Amino acid sequence: MKKILSLLILVTVLLACKKVPLTDRNQFNVIPNSQLNSSSFSSYDQVLKESKLSSNTGQTEMVRNVGNRIKNAVEVYLKENKLEDATEGFKWEFNLLAENIVNAWCMPGGKVAFYEGILPVCKDEAGIAVVMGHEVAHAIAKHGGERMSQALAQQAGGMALSIALQQQPEQTQALAMAAYTGGSTVLGVLPFSRLHESEADELGIKFMALAGYDPAEAPKFWKRMKAQSGGAPPEFLSTHPSSDTRIKDLNKLLPEANKYYAKSNKATNNVIPNLSNISTSTTEKSEDKKKLKMKIGN
Numbered sequence: 001m002k003k004i005l006s007l008l009i010l011v012t013v014l015l016a017c018k019k020v021p022l023t024d025r026n027q028f029n030v031i032p033n034s035q036l037n038s039s040s041f042s043s044y045d046q047v048l049k050e051s052k053l054s055s056n057t058g059q060t061e062m063v064r065n066v067g068n069r070i071k072n073a074v075e076v077y078l079k080e081n082k083l084e085d086a087t088e089g090f091k092w093e094f095n096l097l098a099e100n101i102v103n104a105w106c107m108p109g110g111k112v113a114f115y116e117g118i119l120p121v122c123k124d125e126a127g128i129a130v131v132m133g134h135e136v137a138h139a140i141a142k143h144g145g146e147r148m149s150q151a152l153a154q155q156a157g158g159m160a161l162s163i164a165l166q167q168q169p170e171q172t173q174a175l176a177m178a179a180y181t182g183g184s185t186v187l188g189v190l191p192f193s194r195l196h197e198s199e200a201d202e203l204g205i206k207f208m209a210l211a212g213y214d215p216a217e218a219p220k221f222w223k224r225m226k227a228q229s230g231g232a233p234p235e236f237l238s239t240h241p242s243s244d245t246r247i248k249d250l251n252k253l254l255p256e257a258n259k260y261y262a263k264s265n266k267a268t269n270n271v272i273p274n275l276s277n278i279s280t281s282t283t284e285k286s287e288d289k290k291k292l293k294m295k296i297g298n
Contacts, residue, residue: 022083022203036144037089037109044093044111054096054116059275063114066128066211067094070136071110073211073264078140086140094132102228106135108144121224124274129213130221133204141203143196194241201246205257212264215257219250 054060071092078084092110100117112135114128122128138144201218209215226243241249 022206025199033089033108033142036142037091040107040109040111040144041091044107044113047113048095051113052098054098056096056116059116059119060096062125062275063096063128063132064094066125066132067092067112067136070129070132070207070211074136074140074207077210090139102225104131104135106139108139108142110136110139112136119275121228122221122275123224126208126213126217127221127224127275129208129211130204130218133206133208133211133213133218134200135204136207137200137203138196140207141196141199143200147193147196197241198246198249201241201250202253205250205253206260209257209261210264212261215254215261218257219247219254222247222250 075084075087078086087110090110092112094112094114096114096116099115101115102118102121104112104114104118106112112132114131118131119128122131205215205218208218222243226247229243
């Protein structure tokens with residue numbers, strides 16, 4: 001029986017192993033894309049119902065234009081490299097929400113949301129492209145499904161440990177489960193999330209370059225983010241890399257990203273519109289300078 005169970009687990013793992021487009025990293029994903037997208041679309045619709053869309057038409061249009069420009073460039077690139085199945089079933093949508101939160105995210109299937117609070121950090125269209133490329137990358141790389149698969153694996157591991165310890169005293173079981181939960185989080189879940197963020201940075205800087213945005217703007221954005229961010233937990237206890245790590249890694253990626261930028265037929269010397277030239281929203285006019293929540297990711 002144990003041999004059969006082990007064989008089934010091995011087959012499941014082999015079937016669930018896939019590669020991330022462009023990076024070729026092996027990933028474990030047991031969640032079907034159709035199921036993931038369907039759930040994502042419903043959740044996104046619910047978020048829009050419960051949130052207030054920005055009344056600033058200029059900023060909303062800029063976010064949507066950047067989103068569509070990156071989406072179109074990425075889809076062309078994927079098709080040229082026979083990777084178009086990476087966006088199969090996607091229903092792209094880009095919205096700006098009227099909340100003073102420094103955040104943006106993308107659900108599986110291409111559902112993107114920006115918050116007004118992140119626009120001052122973006123500063124201009126190129127800054128929006130940095131964030132947009134990063135968020136689109138999360139969807140292309142199927143990070144949502146991978147995280148769900150990882151959570152299922154962690155849960156299964158906990159159940160197996162519980163069964164193995166069922167003959168032990170209750171205190172021993174409790175200590176072992178606490179150690180497993182903490183250890184699997186710090187050694188597994190958090191590094192995995194940081195890997196996703198770093199991979200989204202790597203893909204995102206290429207995606208913005210494909211769309212004709214100067215990739216040199218990516219480390220500049222993170223310098224602005226660092227300047228506005230407050231205290232953060234140690235990197236090994238965070239789901240996101242530190243700003244210093246991201247800036248260093250993005251600078252290393254610039255030579256390769258510039259190759260994508262040079263090939264882009266949209267790479268021009270045109271001036272990138274600045275958000276300060278667009279009428280500010282009610283949220284940005286507020287004199288309440290309370291500390292903003294610093295978070296970016298999906």
